[in-house]
Amino acid sequence: MTPNLPQWYRIAAIENINEDTLEKRSLAIEAIINGESDEDFYFNCVRLYLGKKISDREFTKQFFTAFNGKDALYLEDTPLLETRILAGAIIAQWFSDTVEFGDKLAYTLLCGSFGLSDVELINKDIITSAQNYLRDRAEQERISTPVTAKIPTWKDETPTVETMGTYMKSVATYVKNMAVYNDKQLKISQKRIDRLQEESDIHWWLFRSFSNIHGMPIAELPSDSAPFVLAYELIKLIAIVPAPGNTNSFLNKSLKEITNLPLNYTVKQAAEILFTLKTEFEDILKNDKFGNLTPLTYAVCQLTEANGDDAWLAIFKLNSKIDADFTCSTQEMALQLFNELMLLSIQ
Amino acid sequence: MAYCNEEGCQVLTTGKCVNDLVLSECPHYKESADEDDIDELENEQPNDLVDNEQLSSGMIDVYSGKALRLNEVNRISTSAISRLIILAGMPDAGKTTLLLSLMHLFQTKPEFQNYIFAGSETLLDFEEKAHPSKAESENVEENTGRTPIGPPTFLHLAVNNKTSNHSTNLIFTDVSGELFNALKDNTEQCKNFTLAERADHFVILFDADRITTLKDRAIAKTSGISIIKSLIQAGTLKPHTRIQIIFSRWDLYIQKGKQKSHDEYIDLLKTDLRAQIGSKFEIEFFEVSARPKSNLLTFGHGLEKVFPMWVTQSILDKQATISEKQEPVSGRQYLQYQFKDSNNG
Numbered sequence A: 001m002t003p004n005l006p007q008w009y010r011i012a013a014i015e016n017i018n019e020d021t022l023e024k025r026s027l028a029i030e031a032i033i034n035g036e037s038d039e040d041f042y043f044n045c046v047r048l049y050l051g052k053k054i055s056d057r058e059f060t061k062q063f064f065t066a067f068n069g070k071d072a073l074y075l076e077d078t079p080l081l082e083t084r085i086l087a088g089a090i091i092a093q094w095f096s097d098t099v100e101f102g103d104k105l106a107y108t109l110l111c112g113s114f115g116l117s118d119v120e121l122i123n124k125d126i127i128t129s130a131q132n133y134l135r136d137r138a139e140q141e142r143i144s145t146p147v148t149a150k151i152p153t154w155k156d157e158t159p160t161v162e163t164m165g166t167y168m169k170s171v172a173t174y175v176k177n178m179a180v181y182n183d184k185q186l187k188i189s190q191k192r193i194d195r196l197q198e199e200s201d202i203h204w205w206l207f208r209s210f211s212n213i214h215g216m217p218i219a220e221l222p223s224d225s226a227p228f229v230l231a232y233e234l235i236k237l238i239a240i241v242p243a244p245g246n247t248n249s250f251l252n253k254s255l256k257e258i259t260n261l262p263l264n265y266t267v268k269q270a271a272e273i274l275f276t277l278k279t280e281f282e283d284i285l286k287n288d289k290f291g292n293l294t295p296l297t298y299a300v301c302q303l304t305e306a307n308g309d310d311a312w313l314a315i316f317k318l319n320s321k322i323d324a325d326f327t328c329s330t331q332e333m334a335l336q337l338f339n340e341l342m343l344l345s346i347q
Numbered sequence B: 001m002a003y004c005n006e007e008g009c010q011v012l013t014t015g016k017c018v019n020d021l022v023l024s025e026c027p028h029y030k031e032s033a034d035e036d037d038i039d040e041l042e043n044e045q046p047n048d049l050v051d052n053e054q055l056s057s058g059m060i061d062v063y064s065g066k067a068l069r070l071n072e073v074n075r076i077s078t079s080a081i082s083r084l085i086i087l088a089g090m091p092d093a094g095k096t097t098l099l100l101s102l103m104h105l106f107q108t109k110p111e112f113q114n115y116i117f118a119g120s121e122t123l124l125d126f127e128e129k130a131h132p133s134k135a136e137s138e139n140v141e142e143n144t145g146r147t148p149i150g151p152p153t154f155l156h157l158a159v160n161n162k163t164s165n166h167s168t169n170l171i172f173t174d175v176s177g178e179l180f181n182a183l184k185d186n187t188e189q190c191k192n193f194t195l196a197e198r199a200d201h202f203v204i205l206f207d208a209d210r211i212t213t214l215k216d217r218a219i220a221k222t223s224g225i226s227i228i229k230s231l232i233q234a235g236t237l238k239p240h241t242r243i244q245i246i247f248s249r250w251d252l253y254i255q256k257g258k259q260k261s262h263d264e265y266i267d268l269l270k271t272d273l274r275a276q277i278g279s280k281f282e283i284e285f286f287e288v289s290a291r292p293k294s295n296l297l298t299f300g301h302g303l304e305k306v307f308p309m310w311v312t313q314s315i316l317d318k319q320a321t322i323s324e325k326q327e328p329v330s331g332r333q334y335l336q337y338q339f340k341d342s343n344n345g
Helices: A005-009 A019-034 A039-050 A057-070 A080-097 A102-112 A125-141 A164-208 A226-237 A247-255 A267-277 A295-305 A312-320 A330-345 B035-055 B070-079 B095-108 B123-133 B177-183 B187-192 B217-234 B259-277 B303-312
Strands: A264-266 A327-329 B082-089 B115-119 B153-161 B167-174 B201-207 B242-248 B283-287
Touching (some): A019 A057, A039 A080, A080 A125, A164 A247, A267 A330, B070 B167, B095 B153, B095 B303, B177 B187, B283 B303
Parallel strands (some): B082 B201, B242 B283
């Protein structure tokens, strides 16, 4: 059985859910994980878990079929909170069983939960597990594997006419092994170079305190747009996915340089500033691939579509479940943009 | 056109046979209906039409308005985030009165602590329980009837935060004091009281009026503590549940005289409780006078402090814990930089 399922179900069940039902739900979750559901199914699970609007009608059908297949008593009109719990359980199980597109899934969870209040979020340990997952993966990806000294050996024996066949086979095997070895070495070296490149770039950026986009010292950046410019500049320096777990620390260091930095931003203010920065950001904010899971990007897209008219606010709230007046600290806003850009940059 | 004549089978919508059979082997499933089957289907149609007629005859299920049973309350809890508040205490401690006063505050004020009334599925029960305390009952004294002994029932109240416009369901237990009398010192009984595992708040009422009488105060103290301790020992009351100790009938307490000695006794009780369970449980104390008999205190005195906690705090608060930061495996210095933002100093 999914280990934490009884604990996650607790919030929904005044009367304890019986073990048989939980077992069937667990089997359905396992079947989904081992099945052939695509990325979009899991992204929709994130939306369902966070209580955001899902526009894909097929997903609802697919979700229902998966659970009803294991338990005929699982009905189509199963209440929302229960389905949210199950969607959360699917995501958590994915992190523990699989690594495929795990980075994307973890980032969608982090980005999507932005702006939601504590009373709206359920089973927050699932979001925490996504944070832990990214932190651990970021460290794992930055480990430099030592270059192995064990190269394929070549036993050179002068062939005779009788042993020529065997000799040629051993030559072929050697060449094949050597190619694999070289390929591996190349990847290890490239990873090491990437990490060193990232490390030196971040160091240079942090301690030189110079904005590459604006071509001026960070301290002289316009204070309103500085958090967003810095988030974008930092994303350009990240060579390995996921980003280091202490990214917020890098942003804080640079933000400290800005004089008259606003204390807070609303989502609306942030969207309007980003709207003006679109071209400087090489149109990355036009990418609406993740929709309401990347609220800032989604807000910019809605604002663009509405041609700057405030009509976008209602649609934004309806779909993202976040009020455009939602306010958070400058640091949080910069980190949110960073995370969204990170998610958008993952292939 | 595919069809299945097995009762309850949803193969056409789910693609899955109710009997778990491969579709080609299922005797009830047909890919295309032959003439006989079509005849059968056509014969069945009038029955379906009758059902539809019955459905469209204007009959709508409505809530009975009575207290909810355990099997009914899950309907609310599975549809939206709800807070379960267990009101515990010995008989006549004022559990139901507390609840009725809270409801009365919502009925008579435009808002209470920035919350407005957002509905209840048990309005009739609230009204029935409140009746003996109202003028229409022609009772000489305001009164609350005794909660009948029996399985736990629940009262529902939904409130809406005026600022965030967010609604929360509050589900209160309506359990007779006799049940809690049976629970104290009986770990076996406590193990069956599984409701406590889900409780967001466990509210135990101490009758402050009884605490001021030398004869009863020892019993009033030990019985309350025993309920909590027995539930903790049975493992049904878990640390994610917040415990609130309410000293009820505070209006009678403050009029008793010899205040200093009573205050000392209550302080002793608080210290005792903190020492026994305070290390594992979040425990808070409140003085409440739900329906004061004098004008010394306002109606629902003390509820303004405890009520917001019921709405805002839940068992979910203690779920998220970021795993301990382990030693960085890569050991790279730049991955360990911790620059704090200027607001945090």
